[in-house]
Amino acid sequence: MPMALTYGEPDFNAVVNIYQASVQESGEFLKAIPWFYSLSILPGILLTITALSFKIEKLKYSRCYVLIIIVYFCAPGIKSYFKYGNLSEFNIGLPIFRASNEAVENYRQVLADQTLLRQQVAVVDSWDPKPRATAYQLYILVIGESVRSDYLQAYGFKADNTAFMSSSFGVIFSNYISAASSTMTSLLNSLTLGRNGQHETNNNIITLAKKSGFATYWYSNQGLLGSGETPVSIIAMNADKNIFLKKGDYQEDSYIPDSNMLAGIRDGINEKRPLKLVIIHLIGSHPRACTRTNNKYSFFSQSKEISCYIESINQTDKLLSDIAGMAKASGERWSMMYFADHGLSFENSDTSYARLHHDDRFKQNYTVPMFITSSDSRENKVIDQPRSGLHFLSLFTQWTGIKDRLIDDTCDMLSNARCENQDTVIKFNLERAAFSSLPEDVAAH
Template sequence: MNLTLIKTAAVTGSRELLSPYVGLYLLFSLLINLAFGYPLSLLYTFAFSALLLLLHHRAPRTLRVLLAVTTLIAASYYPFGQTYGPPNFNTLLALHSTNVEEASEIMQIFPPLDYAIACVILLIGFIALRRKPAVKRSWSHVDSACLAFAAVAWLTQPVMNKLAGYPFSLSDAGYPVARFVKDGVVSNMSVKDEVDRMNQLSSLQDSWTVTGVKPSRQVYVIVIGESARRDALGAFGGRWNNTPFASQAKGQFFVNYTSAASSTQKSLGLTLNRVVDGKPLYQDNIITLAKRAGFDTWWFSNQGQIGKYDTSIASIARRADHVHFLKQGDFEADKSTHDEDLLKLTPEALKQPVDAPRLLIYHIIGSHPKACDRTQGKFASFVHSTETSCYLYSITQTDHFLHQLQQQLHSSGLSYSMLYFSDHGMAFKEKGSKNEYLAHDDKFQQNFQVPMFITSSQDTKHQLIKAARSANDFLQLFSQWTGISSKQIIARYRFVSKDAAPPVYVTDFALKKVNYPHLGQDTFAR
């Protein structure tokens, strides 16, 4: 009797494993793995198939719900997932901010094959849902094997995280369905938090008291560079002839200018805003000051519009009268945008007539890592490594951008002054090796040594200013440069001069003030 039952169970298990629905579940699991944008994993493909097989025997109603929901979401997301990957901050932000017209445009860029595969997912899901429920039977070895395999697969990623020193959490399961839900929820919460933070920063009332407005130009332009260390520019003593425009441009070149900090958010926060007790007041910034003085303000950006490292600076941009971002999400949202695309927006800002002085700000992506992403892998000459070579070429791209912008300003017929500076420098990693690259750091002077120059329609010579200057005093420069006087800005010296300035300090990653001269050196390797 027992032998007969065992034989019957074995035959039933064998038939079950040979059922065409097992193959259908495998194909379905593989396609939804791809649909959600994650790298293909055979482990989770087989594990999810085992879970479906187990549910077919033990919980058919749960299976039907899981199949229906997963099929609809996977089929809908498949084209999107192939282009944009799994849910993340940028994709969720795009979903929040996309209207019907933009959505229809996005759908037109997906290739027909993606839509065909989405239809295949719908067909497979429909066939799986049509499968008749299994006849009730006792727990089998096949059930045990499916449960064990599915459980081990679920625990794999949490255990690996624990071994790597991270907290153990069952929510870290690598199943594409589980990851999709978690990534979607977490990213959506992050988007909501950043939107709330943006709204809060953008709604604070400024406290400027303007005491005088005497601009000497019709147009003032600020170009905020990115990740350019001064010794990488030929115009500032670099060993490479990579800045043909800046090297011969007429104006004032500050050869001892230092950034306030060594990362974009912290540096520009301390540069563009009024700072009280070491903390930037984001409502009291150069845009709100210019608006108080009656300037027409414009902000053009190839940086991020909203994100962990973008929201605070973007909140300054949002205060401008005219705001244009090339990216919807953070600075990594779209690598296909180029700084030169911003130049297409300039003509609108320079249109006649001139009813008020204008302030135009360009926030470029410049030399942000990875530099080869900025140059599409191009470089002029090989220096140490491909990435370093691209970095030096990205400097040339910025120089070309500045030249083109200067030509636009000159062609407008308006009197102008253009100021360029970089937000921070960079430090070498794996220095001198074939894998050398540049990254953020706060231990070296080169992390804070950045280029700055001012060129205008009235300049007649190339002038070097060797006196030490700091971005901590940028508001003084802005006030003197634009002719806007404010009760809150106290001028301690003439910025564009040879006058001595107070000792230079910088802010490190721990937000502590550090004496700049005490930092080490990180020069280019010979």
């Protein structure tokens, strides 16, 4: 009871944090429970003593009362039986049974995810990269979250929310299309090799970079474990160094700023290695946006949530500026790429409750920013030819100077050349669709 009052129900994240806690973290966990919450167990003790001394046979119609109580508490289990075809003691409505069931089931899921992570990371990759000269010593890849490009000042939006991107020399891809409209599907198709309709998670950008001589780092404000987290974490766990701010899933309602990763990122950038790849995975603008900004915003548009969304993009731009400052301070030749995993579309667009949410029906669910700047950028360049996240590995290898027989490099993705097969996106049901056939999300900004 004291733990429940402090931390809530034993959900997946609670179980992960307990499972992975060190002795010090366990002590901090217990110390965070207010001492007076311990008093909450006294009523339970008193009720237990009373119940043990209670003579039920003295009650008139006692059997009827007992039957009513049993039916009341077993009703959820009976309902589950008729709905799902099984009856479990854990489906009974009593909190102790329900909490126990949640703890057990979430513990099993944690173990399954941990096992999957270890098994997949152990699979040997198939890369055979050829030595090539690289233009820079330090490559930084920043993966944004839930950003549609038409909400960035750098892409023509009316609010001043991309001061760094708008003022920095570099390359803007004005027609970059994400592989999919959800994080896991988009990043699996962007960051891993796809052959015969399968994702080869062992053949990913981390294992490719390591075989090409890069020291690799992964910093994440997304979750480490969970149904939507573990597949991407499999990629991250191959890195020489990886830090996750969240041990469970991404925790929609939690507020951990992306800026909390900066100290670790600085350490990675400053490590003395001949060649480095630093990957940073943001929580960025993930709904709900006001959670990301601590309910603060400086520009109002339509609703509080939309205004927070605009502010969350400003936070990401500020983070990019800070990271670029660290790269400059390192004294190394560097290049930084930023792109988002997917976009969003409107819900209740014509009301004061307007918000942006995950969807797969509109172009804006896939139109995302991509921007590259570097230590030697001296001009602005716009690539307006379509570039698809399904061919991100081709773009990545051309950016880093890596060459491997498994990755197509017949088209210059870093130029304004027209490249083939750049119009495909993946929907929620994993079916492929032509991006150009999708309607516009017509809601006004």
